Amino acid sequence: xxxxxxxxxxxxxxxxxxxxxxxxxxxxxxxxxxxxxxxxxxxxxxxxxxxxxxxxxxxxxxxxxxxxxxxxxxxxxxxxxxxxxxxxxxxxxxxxxxxxxxxxxxxxxxxxxxxx
Amino acid sequence: xxxxxxxxxxxxxxxxxxxxxxxxxxxxxxxxxxxxxxxxxxxxxxxxxxxxxxxxxxxxxxxxxxxxxxxxxxxxxxxxxxxxxxxxxxxxxxxxxxxxxxxxxxxxxxx
Numbered sequence: 001x002x003x004x005x006x007x008x009x010x011x012x013x014x015x016x017x018x019x020x021x022x023x024x025x026x027x028x029x030x031x032x033x034x035x036x037x038x039x040x041x042x043x044x045x046x047x048x049x050x051x052x053x054x055x056x057x058x059x060x061x062x063x064x065x066x067x068x069x070x071x072x073x074x075x076x077x078x079x080x081x082x083x084x085x086x087x088x089x090x091x092x093x094x095x096x097x098x099x100x101x102x103x104x105x106x107x108x109x110x111x112x113x114x115x116x
Numbered sequence: 117x118x119x120x121x122x123x124x125x126x127x128x129x130x131x132x133x134x135x136x137x138x139x140x141x142x143x144x145x146x147x148x149x150x151x152x153x154x155x156x157x158x159x160x161x162x163x164x165x166x167x168x169x170x171x172x173x174x175x176x177x178x179x180x181x182x183x184x185x186x187x188x189x190x191x192x193x194x195x196x197x198x199x200x201x202x203x204x205x206x207x208x209x210x211x212x213x214x215x216x217x218x219x220x221x222x223x224x225x226x227x
Contacts, residue, residue: 042217107159
């Protein structure tokens with residue numbers, strides 16, 4: 001399977017714990033995005049990388065959230081001191097990027113986080 | 117702020133009929149639009165895209181129409197099938213900006 005891969009698919013944690021999610025993008029895609037989606041809503045942008053550089057972060061991304069893409073391939077999203085409001089589907093997407101707007105994003109199946 | 121929205125949260129359609137899903141966008145600088153389909157427990161799946169220099173684009177059983185004058189986008193699904201039951205999102209993008217999604221329309225196909 002050469003699509004975007006996310007692990008784990010599901011994560012249940014207790015409030016206050018730290019969690020880390022991993023995303024493996026499509027090979028040769030230089031852009032990697034993290035989105036968050038709550039039930040009944042569209043995905044909301046969190047942050048994105050161009051290769052290993054994190055170029056933009058949403059105001060939704062509080063100080064408890066950190067994302068890395070150390071070698072420009074896979075990425076991790078860590079949430080520290082989780083809160084119940086962090087419960088959501090965390091989606092990763094990748095694209096070939098480019099300077100035009102014609103940028104098709106391919107999404108993974110997401111990691112469903114439940115904070116108890 | 118700028119947003120992409122949808123007119124109808126749920127659309128029920130008889131199997132075999134055509135479906136039309138509407139979307140309004142507000143960013144006049146948006147020049148690229150995408151429709152995604154999302155099934156339960158899965159990530160959004162690309163359906164079709166269109167650039168602002170076009171007003172219509174066709175795929176397999178799907179057609180996207182863009183009306184820049186009224187900032188309106190629609191997705192037409194021909195001969196809707198049970199496998200088309202899902203939530204559909206439109207999204208828009210301006211150069212240098214990220215893809216922004218609307219709230220989604222659920223399509224229910226009745227047998």
